[in-house]
Amino acid sequence: MKLRHKLTAILLTIGLFLQPTSAYIYGESTPEDTQAILQKTLSIVEIDHEIERIAKKQEELAVQHKTLSAQLKQQEQEIHIQQERAGAVVRSYYTGERDSLLMTVLGAKSFKDLFVLYDYYQIIIGRDQATLDKYQTRYNSLQQTSNQIRQTSAELVEMKTNLQNQRTRVASLQKEVDKQITASGDAAAIQKLMNELTLYWENIGIYEVKRYFKALASAMQNLPDFIQKQNGAISTTGTTYTIRIGQDELNTFLRSQNEIFNDFAFTFDQDKITASGQRDQLQLSIEGHYTVENKPQNAIRFHVDKLVFNQLELPDTTRSMLEREFDLGFYPQKILSFVKATDVSTDEGVLEVKLAISF
Structure with a gap:
């Protein structure tokens, strides 16, 4: 049996133990x-x-x-x-x-x-x-x-x-x-299950998670061009500019960038962003928020607050590692070179970025 097929079988076995409605007792x-x-x-x-x-x-x-x-x-x-x-x-x-x-x-x-x-x-x-x-x-x-x-x-x-x-x-x-x-x-059986989970995670799980993050980081590089082409995405009041991105628009954009997002979606709630999806036997859920940062340059930076892989929450060390390795933020000055972001917020279905003229 090939390693990938074997590990998929392992994941299915693990899944049996994670079903909350299952009456199976180990x-x-x-x-x-x-x-x-x-x-x-x-x-x-x-x-x-x-x-x-x-x-x-x-x-x-x-x-x-x-x-x-x-x-x-x-x-x-x-x-x-x-x-x-x-x-x-x-x-x-x-x-x-x-x-x-x-x-x-x-x-x-x-x-x-x-x-x-x-x-x-x-x-x-x-x-x-x-x-x-x-x-x-x-x-x-x-x-x-x-x-x-x-x-x-x-x-x-x-x-x-x-x-x-x-x-x-x-x-x-x-x-x-x-x-x-x-x-x-049944210590032996539990230990075996732990070993199988470790084997799956280190050989497939972490690489699949990184695959999603890499695809997101790549797509975010093209987000400024997408926003510029959207009618009504940028509005102005005096010297203040506002960018509004709907979650449906963002999901459409992501799916145009990579088919991996066909079964993956972003949801905007008050002060919280959730991205989740399932492909084959892999389930992934990311919760986070955006902040405005000015160093080393003005940017809207994404922070991962919670990361769940197949119903198992990963520790903060993994979240930090992924944030270091993949840039999920975007840079408003690639949209309007003469402005800088001053505030970012999310509400039901909408991401809003406030911009001011940069002197």
Whole structure:
């Protein structure tokens, strides 16, 4: 049996335990108990991946910190040399040595001597300026490296804390799962089901979820063009512009972009956006909201508040990972270059974006 077919069969088996109306009892465990175990199992798997990501990033930052420290030491030696040279130049001006040189030029007895002395004077002054510029460049570089070291040090401390928190979180979840498995009455069967869920998720589930997010991110790049072509989508009152997008219009747009959205739909409610659908044996539900952000550029950014895969809610680490990897926002300045978004809201069936002229 091919892996995909085998995993599909596994998913169907798992689905039997997640039907709330099913009277099937697995040992002494109810479907609700089994779902709770599977929920925590999936969270453990995903948080473990986050721990791996943090640990890897921590190693990269440690190497970067070491490299920057070596650079700083080298730069400190170089700037010490440049500092001595720059100091000598400044002292020469302070003691009037350069004034004496200028007086020598001005005291030339012939035009020929004047031009020769002036050339020498220009060379010396030019070298002085080059010495001072070199010192300033070295100093700026030293300051930049020092700032980078401080930043990486702070990030390493933050990552160490995050890593410890995630490990504590996994240990707590694992303890709960172990306790529930023991109480289930058939630990071996529950453990097998957990292993099958993990196998399905890591080989198909996560890739299918990412497939939807990738398709959404790609479609959102074309949303500004779509809005521009919609009559009445943009209105103006004085210096304020408003973009209104209906959920039906958005769903029509998405389906024109990718057939994956034929069985997937967005719903706008007050301060909440839901996107859900089902294809084959995969069910996916995304809940989130939009915010206006100005860094690194003005944008309407989508935040994932809840992500449910086949009735199992994924942890915040997965949501954060997907937000980092896929940009589901859109950029109003691609619609009207002279404006910026100031507010975004959703109500029943409508997404509304307020824009103001950007000075």
